[in-house]
Amino acid sequence: MDIAHGLMIGLAIVFTPFNVFLVFVGAVIGTLVGILPGLGVTATVAILMPVVLGMTPVTAMIMLVSMFCGARFGGAITAIMMNLPGESSTIVTCLDGYQMALQGRAGPAMGLAAISSFVGGQVSIVMMMMLAPVMAKMAVGFGPPEFFSLTLMGLSLVTSLTGKSLVKGFLAATMGLVLATVGSDMFSGSLRLTMGRIELMDGINFVMVAVGLFALGEILLNVEQGVKFSLGKVPRGLRNLLPTWQDIRQCIPTWIRSTIIGFIVGVLPGTGATVASFLSYGVAKSTSKTPERFGTGAVEGVAAAESADNASTSGALVPMLTLGIPGSAGTAMLMVVLLMFGLRPGPFLLPEHPEIFWGIVASMYIANIMLLIINLPLIPIVVQALRVPYNLMYIIIIVVGSIGVYSMDYSIFDLWVMGIFGVIGYCFKKLDYPPACLLLALILGPMVERAFRQSIILSDGSFLIFIERPVSAVFLVFAVLALFAPWLQRYFLAKARR
Amino acid sequence: MMKKLRWVNFSLRYITVVSLFMVGASFFTFDALSAEYPSRPVEIVTHSAPGGPNNLIAHLIAEVVQKEKILPQPVFVTLKPGSGMAAAFSYLFEKKGEDHLWAVTSNGLILGTPLRVKLPYTYRNFTPIANICVDGSVMIVSAKSPYKTMDDVLAAAKKSPNKLAQGGSSITSNEAMMGKVMQKIKGVQWKFVSFAGEMEAATNVMGGNIDFAFLNPSSVLEHVRAGNLRVVLAASTKRYKAFPDVPTVQEAGLGKPQISYRALMGPPEMPQHAVKTLETAAKKIVESAQFKKYMDQSMMQEEFMDAKKLAAFWEEDEKLVKQQMIDGGMLNKDGSIKQK
Secondary structure (H helix, E strand, O other), rough: OOOOHHHHHHHHOOOHHHHHHHHHHOOOOHHHHHHOOOHHHHHHHHHHHHHOOOOOOOOHHHHHHHHHHHHHHEEEEEEHHHHHOOOOOHHHHHHHHHHHHHHHHHHHHHHHHHHHHHHOOOOOOOHHHHHHHHHHHHHHHOOOOHHHHHHHHHHOOOHHHHHOOOOHOOOOOHHHHHHHOOOOOOOOEEEEEEOOOOHHOOOOOOHHHHHHHOOOOOOEHHOOOOOEEEEEOOOOOHHOOOOOOOHHHHHHHHHHHHHHHHHHHHHHHOOHHHHHHHHHHHHHHOOOOOOHOOOOOHOOOOOOOOHHHHHHHHHHHHHHHHOOOOOOOHHHHHHHHHHHHOHHHOOHHHOOOOHHHHHHHHHHHHHHHHHHHHHHHHHHHHHHHHEEEHHHHHHHHHHHHHHHHHHHHHOOOHHHHHHHHHHHHHHHHHHHHHHHHHHHHHHHHHHHHHHHHHHHHHHHOOOOHHHHHHHHHHHHHHHHHHHHHHHHHHHHHHHHHH | OHHHHHHHHHHHHHHHHHHHHHHHHOOOOOOOOOOOOOOOOEEEEEEOOOOOOOHHHHHHHHHHHHHOOOOOOOOEEEEOHHHHOOHHEEEEEEHHHOOOEEEEEEEHHHHHHHHHHOOOOOHOOOOOEEEEEEOEEEEEOOOOOOOHHHHHHHHHHHHOOOOOOOOOOOOOOHHHHHHHHHHHOOOOOOOEEEEEOOHHHHHHHHHHOOEEEOOOOHHHHHHHHHOEEEEEEEEEOOOOOOOOOOOOOOOOOOOOOOOOOEEEEEEOOOOOOHHHHHHHHHHHHOOOOHHHHHHHHHHEEEEEEEEHHHHHHHHHHHHHHHHHHHOOOOOOOOOOOOOO
């Protein structure tokens, strides 16, 4: 079946009043889910499961996929307005988004986030339609050594994420790696660094670390500096609340790169949106002519994070639909829904149940458009929240953050961890350590370790396995390049200016 | 002054809205006053990655409970995948005395892991509720691999010791133990690589990174049809109807198959009234038509044991698992944990 025909089928399925309504409901629920940290799409699908199973498979998929798209956008709102990463993938959005908000550009930041999500989403769906079979093969060929090299490349982005001092960046990353080892070791099952606490047996979840480091750290610092009347300025006039043409023009190259990176990373099982957003931010910064603007409110920073994030959503659907191998926890839940309906995602889903595949594609299209239509007019209203006096705003931030963290495990212990990381975040800010480096290492640490140990078992202890396999070798070269990116960039920029 | 109050009002309202949303997420003690049990939605924890067999069973239970109105309150599923099973079970272990929480588990993990690793708990700490089903697995190799039968695999393992690699979810899982016993019986050696889940191991079999893995037979079906995978051994008591030519472990002379007994259990010191109610609920679930249909589809078998029987079964089975671990060289001769 050719693509145009398939897409027509999909649109025909989705364009019934009820289904369009479900796309809307899904998008709204998703936005709410995105706003609360901790409550991720995985948990939400699990909660909604009984409702969803009462529908037909296609309508269920339509609603859930729309929810996915909504969650991606919702996370950006709290990231920009409160420095509170609502979804793990929006950690990167905080870096420049919040800085833009402080400069009175919260509106343009959210506008850009919406448009970037839209672009990343739409373009990656096209890639999904055209490349699904090819990409699925790629996912299968991706073994532990390749996975190691890719995640190592992600880890070497520390040099790009760090601020002025490289040493501080590495120190923060090392802390992150140490924290990543806490919990039970997946190979032997033995416990590491848990200090006898049961709560630490399943490791330190990065959501509480992220909320502590970013949101609480910021609050503590602001409180120390004296209560300001409000967080940021809210400029008058619609023109100042939406991104300018110049912003958009500036972002176009970033969008193209980030969408491709996001999609490819999304396809690879086990990586997902968080890795995609970090990678594309690193690449955007290293290829920028003015890398020093990143971290101080660069529009490309927000664009890179959000477009990669959304592109990875469609990417992750590819191995799930074509092979029955979920690319991320979120898509795994979609697979559960399909399995509960008695459908088997795998090589025969597309030929035997084309309505599912094309229904998903079409509903993602419509959900993305709908989200853009819902969200752009909402921005001027949402931005007004910045007028809230800061002494009330920070209570709201703490409440939202705490509920989010508590909702993961319903454990008070997690709130203590969040608090401790709040203090650490405050010290980081004071001493100018980059919290993003710690988070990057905490998220990637377990992945790197796992892939490394799997590879070493396979190769009987030989490191050559990482070089012998071509894909892995290429990623390793990229890893080295990423490690030295800031210097290379300085050299080339200096040369170009001369 | 008025202005300030308005803001307080606003923030209070905000908090209320957020809390209401949380109620939707269903973990607020809503009507603690009512004596009826369960008085709020019951949480069910699974340790397998989304889409794994235990996870699917949890969702099935949630659905059957709702459709057949087995409990007055809904059941919702929480996922705690990771670290073999530690993430889910330590979560359960933390919630001592909680009565609105249960977990899906399988015998290999809950009995085997505490034998091999120093953990603050063993299966004795948890409250058995009921066993609901049993299922075996099949051993898969890539369709591109030179191995057509189990004998080919064993011959290759004999020829080059420690070259072949088996993949699986964790080193204490049923499939890992089965591999160990087979190696002992045939006097061969191969490696074991842990992956995040069974499906990830299967991907790596397809990609040729590892040589074989054990997988739920129903997850394999589509890939056998598509010519990605080949089934060489059935780890079950009988041959599978879908793979009539594939011999069972016993037929191949490779010891006994490790069969997963999937059971429901509660946190430590779960109140007796809760155990009773959930035990009855489990019986009704197992007897429902939808559960039976799912069992057929997934090539599993329903098998109900009440709390008492399950406790006795675990006690018996633990001895067996221990012996197998000693035989497989995973434990010292006296059953103590091996020091590295």
